[in-house]
Amino acid sequence: MGQIFLNSAVAILIGLAFLTTAISALRGEDRSPQRVPVKIPPRRHQKAGDRS
Template identity: 60%
Template sequence: MAEIILNSAITILIAAAFMTTATAALRGENRALQRVPVRAKARRHPKG
């Protein structure tokens, strides 16, 4: 019984971590697309 409970707990933790990572990635894509041009401009100013 203990093994079943531990395996279930581990499975739930892995699923929760996967969902958290997937959600963060989906939210991060939109932010990354907006941040990349800003970083590119910031790099050009010191060179000029």
């Protein structure tokens, strides 16, 4: 009997954690996405016959 209550309490806590995470993610959508600088290496031109 006690284990049923413990399992129920754990399930409720997990559900509340999921809900609070989802709500905070939905409320934070007004933030503008941040630009991350990325260095892209220059492309090397390969000849059509040089496929490896």
